Amino acid sequence: MIKTQAYAAYRADEPLKPFHFDYPAIKPNEVAIDILYCGICHSDVHSSRNEWGGANYPMVPGHEVLGRVREVGGDVKKFHVGDIVGVGCLVGSCQQCSECADGLEQYCDNQIFTYNSHSERFNRVTYGGYATHIVVDEHFVLSIPEGMDLAKTAPLLCAGITVYSPLRHWNVGPQHRIGIVGLGGLGHVAVKIARAMGAHVVVFTTSESKAKEAMLLGAHEVVFSKDRVSMEGHQNSLNFILNTVAAPHDIDPYLLLLKRDGVIVFVGLPSENHPSPYIGNLIFKRRMMAGSLIGGIKETQEMLNFCAEHDITADVEIISMDYVNQAYDRVVSNEVKYRFVIDMSTLKSAQ
Numbered sequence: 417m418i419k420t421q422a423y424a425a426y427r428a429d430e431p432l433k434p435f436h437f438d439y440p441a442i443k444p445n446e447v448a449i450d451i452l453y454c455g456i457c458h459s460d461v462h463s464s465r466n467e468w469g470g471a472n473y474p475m476v477p478g479h480e481v482l483g484r485v486r487e488v489g490g491d492v493k494k495f496h497v498g499d500i501v502g503v504g505c506l507v508g509s510c511q512q513c514s515e516c517a518d519g520l521e522q523y524c525d526n527q528i529f530t531y532n533s534h535s536e537r538f539n540r541v542t543y544g545g546y547a548t549h550i551v552v553d554e555h556f557v558l559s560i561p562e563g564m565d566l567a568k569t570a571p572l573l574c575a576g577i578t579v580y581s582p583l584r585h586w587n588v589g590p591q592h593r594i595g596i597v598g599l600g601g602l603g604h605v606a607v608k609i610a611r612a613m614g615a616h617v618v619v620f621t622t623s624e625s626k627a628k629e630a631m632l633l634g635a636h637e638v639v640f641s642k643d644r645v646s647m648e649g650h651q652n653s654l655n656f657i658l659n660t661v662a663a664p665h666d667i668d669p670y671l672l673l674l675k676r677d678g679v680i681v682f683v684g685l686p687s688e689n690h691p692s693p694y695i696g697n698l699i700f701k702r703r704m705m706a707g708s709l710i711g712g713i714k715e716t717q718e719m720l721n722f723c724a725e726h727d728i729t730a731d732v733e734i735i736s737m738d739y740v741n742q743a744y745d746r747v748v749s750n751e752v753k754y755r756f757v758i759d760m761s762t763l764k765s766a767q
């Protein structure tokens with residue numbers, strides 16, 4: 417049994433508070449992890465506050481989990497006590513369907529998310545990374561390449577893979593001019609990864625103060641999306657757009673930026689939908705709209721290795737556990753550059 421301290425949401429309209437629970441003795445295929453850092457994803461805020469529906473309380477959020485292996489089950493092959501490892505958004509899937517066979521566990525109809533998902537194993541919902549420990553099936557544990565800054569690597573486990581997967585799926589490379597819409601937790605990592613893939617990167621932001629920062633992160637150009645003249649100047653110029661903005665907004669100005677056969681991919685799920693775009697903007701240039709959800713385990717490992725090779729991590733503000741409620745408010749008002757990461761060693765003192 418592993419006694420675990422955590423922070424949990426007890427209701428949609430209350431701040432997170434301390435919470436305690438136990439993990440049972442691990443099974444032969446499982447890895448027990450001492451959590452060192454956990455990123456705060458915008459999804460954690462949506463989920464804690466039940467903005468997408470389906471919340472189960474108490475809810476222990478957190479799916480950007482970085483830690484050290486504390487114990488391994490007898491059948492575990494890939495990991496040893498002391499290894500630095502990560503856990504992202506998924507901790508289980510059926511392992512039998514075609515999605516799982518293709519290494520796309522995120523699209524399995526029976527996937528188990530890291531928190532707020534029903535777990536037969538634990539006979540409760542899953543509890544995430546705002547905790548001192550987590551116990552996970554070996555298959556869903558990632559190796560963290562040596563030499564990476566651990567706090568800055570944590571956000572790659574959701575933000576990183578969420579942007580890497582569509583960039584890879586649509587084979588973004590040096591032959592492409594691409595747009596990144598929104599420069600937050602997802603967007604800032606997307607700029608770094610797309611740049612490392614060799615693409616010409618144009619950032620679209622509503623915040624003038626972010627223009628200089630976008631260039632420092634590796635963008636070739638920045639466009640204020642509220643500036644109509646500048647937006648029109650970029651029409652029919654991009655092969656691919658990654659839209660990271662989850663707040664409802666008008667899609668048409670972005671569709672018009674795409675060349676013939678260009679694709680715009682959405683990775684942010686708004687709590688209220690975007691207004692429907694004008695279908696003519698798709699038809700007349702054979703443009704495409706698509707969505708993408710995080711990434712599979714194999715691809716997440718590939719992303720971590722790619723980021724290690726290209727020296728890519730997230731820009732983070734490290735906080736103590738008892739700051740989480742203020743951090744949530746700052747995530748909502750977009751006042752973080754660019755990801756909060758909780759130092760889990762502060763959890764005990766926060767109780």
Ligand SMILES: [Zn+2]
Binds near residue numbers: 457458
């Ligand atoms: Zn996330």
Ligand SMILES: [Zn+2]
Binds near residue numbers: 513526
């Ligand atoms: Zn499956």
